[in-house]
Amino acid sequence: MALVRCGTEILTEQGFHATGIEEVLKRVGVPKGSFYHYFESKQAFGQAVIDNYAEYFAKKLDRLFGDTSRPPIERLKAFVEEATRAMERYQFQRGCLIGNMGQELAGLNDDFRARLESVLQSWQARVAGVLAQAQDRGQLSADADVNAIAEFFWIGWEGAILRAKLTRSVAPLDRFANLFFDRILPS
Amino acid sequence: MALVRCGTEILTEQGFHATGIEEVLKRVGVPKGSFYHYFESKQAFGQAVIDNYAEYFAKKLDRLFGDTSRPPIERLKAFVEEATRAMERYQFQRGCLIGNMGQELAGLNDDFRARLESVLQSWQARVAGVLAQAQDRGQLSADADVNAIAEFFWIGWEGAILRAKLTRSVAPLDRFANLFFDRILPS
Numbered sequence: 001m002a003l004v005r006c007g008t009e010i011l012t013e014q015g016f017h018a019t020g021i022e023e024v025l026k027r028v029g030v031p032k033g034s035f036y037h038y039f040e041s042k043q044a045f046g047q048a049v050i051d052n053y054a055e056y057f058a059k060k061l062d063r064l065f066g067d068t069s070r071p072p073i074e075r076l077k078a079f080v081e082e083a084t085r086a087m088e089r090y091q092f093q094r095g096c097l098i099g100n101m102g103q104e105l106a107g108l109n110d111d112f113r114a115r116l117e118s119v120l121q122s123w124q125a126r127v128a129g130v131l132a133q134a135q136d137r138g139q140l141s142a143d144a145d146v147n148a149i150a151e152f153f154w155i156g157w158e159g160a161i162l163r164a165k166l167t168r169s170v171a172p173l174d175r176f177a178n179l180f181f182d183r184i185l186p187s
Numbered sequence: 188m189a190l191v192r193c194g195t196e197i198l199t200e201q202g203f204h205a206t207g208i209e210e211v212l213k214r215v216g217v218p219k220g221s222f223y224h225y226f227e228s229k230q231a232f233g234q235a236v237i238d239n240y241a242e243y244f245a246k247k248l249d250r251l252f253g254d255t256s257r258p259p260i261e262r263l264k265a266f267v268e269e270a271t272r273a274m275e276r277y278q279f280q281r282g283c284l285i286g287n288m289g290q291e292l293a294g295l296n297d298d299f300r301a302r303l304e305s306v307l308q309s310w311q312a313r314v315a316g317v318l319a320q321a322q323d324r325g326q327l328s329a330d331a332d333v334n335a336i337a338e339f340f341w342i343g344w345e346g347a348i349l350r351a352k353l354t355r356s357v358a359p360l361d362r363f364a365n366l367f368f369d370r371i372l373p374s
Contacts, residue, residue, distance in 0.1 A: 014294065018204045106352035113352075152366050155343060156342060167304055184370055
């Protein structure tokens with residue numbers, strides 16, 4: 001749906017409060033009256049945008065992590081590489097919708113907070129899954145705590161995206177990824 | 188100044204766009220007309236709030252990192268402990284003004300972006316300084332890249348604060364800190 005697709009782009013760039021519904025409608029060419037035909041409120045629209053982004057992102061992770069032509073750790077590296085190129089492509093303006101809205105809304109709205117956390121949990125479970133495969137293949141020590149490492153990955157990766165937006169460079173993404181793969185992962 | 192002090196609290200909790208100047212004025216009991224006596228715009232007010240927070244935080248870091256009664260690494264651990272207790276005390280509603288405003292404004296406003304990044308750089312330099320002292324004392328390997336590790340620390344710590352806000356728990360702060368001190372720092 002065009003409204004949700006466009007909303008995902010605008011909210012990822014500008015955040016929730018800075019974005020007016022009028023702006024989304026204008027870009028999509030939808031008259032104002034029809035917005036409330038689809039969504040009962042801006043909050044409901046925000047939830048639809050989060051769901052859309054979560055689904056898009058889960059598919060991306062499943063595609064990359066399910067690529068059995070590569071060893072598991074290289075699949076996680078492929079995600080980091082693809083996400084880094086995407087940050088560059090959008091001139092460090094977009095980042096991660098979930099991280100952006102999390103910072104903005106965690107303290108203001110409990111429904112958003114719970115939903116955003118559950119999205120991160122679902123990504124974390126996918127990373128834990130690919131790390132468990134790395135254990136099966138002997139790429140990662142059998143006693144490594146894959147859930148703890150997956151949680152650490154998303155904590156640091158979201159922090160690196162914030163910093164890449166502030167510096168407008170890939171340096172923070174590279175910094176995090178290099179130390180993560182060199183020092184955290186071999187555990 | 189009461190306006191800036193109150194603004195620091197409100198902006199740390201709610202972000203920039205969600206906070207109306209009226210709300211700050213009402214809390215402080217200042218009539219609307221006098222706001223523009225002190226600040227020419229909401230943006231100028233935001234910059235004053237950032238400067239105030241940066242100064243407060245730099246003093247905190249200097250106090251903790253300058254405490255020569257503890258070995259250098261324990262001073263960094265003392266910061267993590269103090270910041271963790273502060274997150275708890277405010278029920279995970281406040282987090283870090285710089286991280287919050289960074290997420291919200293990096294893509295929208297270049298003056299804010301540059302100022303927020305320079306604040307993080309100044310904190311990073313302080314962490315690099317305490318790590319260099321750890322090297323002098325033999326607490327950290329002489330060939331460790333203290334600037335890289337300090338950058339990694341702030342990337343991950345800001346990510347951990349975001350996640351602590353989303354989960355309303357100290358778990359993400361502990362997760363990041365434990366792996367950081369166990370695996371990144373001994374380098």
